[in-house]
Amino acid sequence: MRVTRELHAPKPALSPAPDLTTRGTLNRMAGPSERIVTLLSLLQDGRAWHVAELAERASTSPRTLRRDIHRLRDLGYPVARSSGGSYQLVSGDAMPPLVLTDEEALAATVGLRFAVLDQIEETTSAADTALAKLERLLPSRLRHRMEALLPPTPPVHTAEQVAPHTLRQLATSASLHQHVRFHYTDHAHQHSQRSTEPYHQVLLGRRWYLLGWDLDREDWRTYRVDRITDLTVPGTTFDPRDLPSSGVVRFVRDSHRFPETPPPAVVRFHAPAATLSELLPHHEGRLEDIDESSCRYTITIHSWEWLLITLTATGIPYRIESPDELVTYARDTAQRIAQAADP
The missing domain is CATH 2.30.30 (SH3 type barrels.)
Incomplete structure (x- = not known):
């Protein structure tokens, strides 16, 4: 009975997969719940596993493996067995909980962040709720990596949505x-x-x-x-x-005349790189010292408007070195701002 309670205890829908040892096999698990998670992480790669190979990778016996397969089926996971004796996780009538590796969880979270920016009506709320569920379970080590992959500006929805x-x-x-x-x-x-x-x-x-x-x-x-x-x-x-x-x-x-990748923007700041490192999205560009009192920031970006806002928001004096198109755009923008401020 104690085993039954462990198997049916609430568990998150998305959880990290067990770590791999240097020999490529999974670490030995002590309890049935951990063993089930190990088995599920193996089956989720989509391949058909022979009983002996799957038992070895799950660090268990073929007899225990078969019992664990039955438990997975009882929990709603559609595990099929072929005539040759192989097991495979197939599609079923409902979406069962998933076990994700660190990289898979990171990719899913970043993808959902950008899905919130989509233009399809009625899907933004679904992306929001899915993202909230995943981010609540995301370990801190992955949360820092996720933030480094995302732009520092908040998402902006466009007006043209698609039914x-x-x-x-x-x-x-x-x-x-x-x-x-x-x-x-x-x-x-x-x-x-x-x-x-x-x-x-x-x-x-x-x-x-x-x-x-x-x-x-x-x-x-x-x-x-x-x-x-x-x-x-x-x-x-x-x-x-x-x-x-x-x-x-x-x-x-x-x-539709989409622009090719623009030339990189090169900006010189009158401050060392250490001062700018916390103020600029350097994960999207390159920040390097020129001397003790100045540094250079290089970034390739389509939105010069966003770039000018970001540069100005640092509060550090800067000068745009290239390209010429960005220099002209900055001058025109500064002129419009100055005119708007005139009494």
Whole structure:
């Protein structure tokens, strides 16, 4: 009975996986609860495990292993057994709790942080709650690493959000090669009805785009999904065409003139690097001393507006060394601020 209480005791849905020894096998576990977590962490890699190999990696006997497999099934984990005697964790009717390694937990947390910035209606709250659950369980050693990977500025939601049913319907129609019709508003605010063969949806610059063959214009077109309304599926299908030779992502990028990676911004501060190290997001750039009283900050970033705000917020005198475009942008911004402050 004591074993039953341990097996059914509440446990977090996301917990770190056991550490590996230098020989590649898992550390020997004393209790059944720890043994179950060890077994689960092994099964979650998706491969089919033979009984003998799985028992050796879990540091237990084949007989005990089989009992533990039954316990996992009782807890809702769909562990299947093949005709050859191998065990494998497969998909089931519900989402069971997961065991994550440190790197997996870190990747999931950072991904959820950025998912909060998405443009899909009704999903932000789900990302927020999932992130809150994971961050509550995140060990302090991982919390510091996570913060180092994220930008220091708070997330900002954009106004152009995409209806989730639009993304789902476009994805389904592309998969089934179904024609779609919709009302579209272009960048010049011109309205039109489009009949299209949908192929791929691409996320670029925090916006969703659809690559499709426009039947009326008889050419490839890209559409911003947030500008698509009144989407319908007439029920007809099409034979897929050869995609643009440049590739889907490159074609969408070129069609909407996405900027290439900008040149790095180089800024000289009249203070040593030690003074600036706590004031700048140096994990996104490089901070190095020039001499005892000055340092140089180098960073590649698309938003010069954000960079100027960050530089000015340090309160340390600085001078922009390059590129010339940033120097011009800073001068124009300073002029606008000065004019706004005039009585």
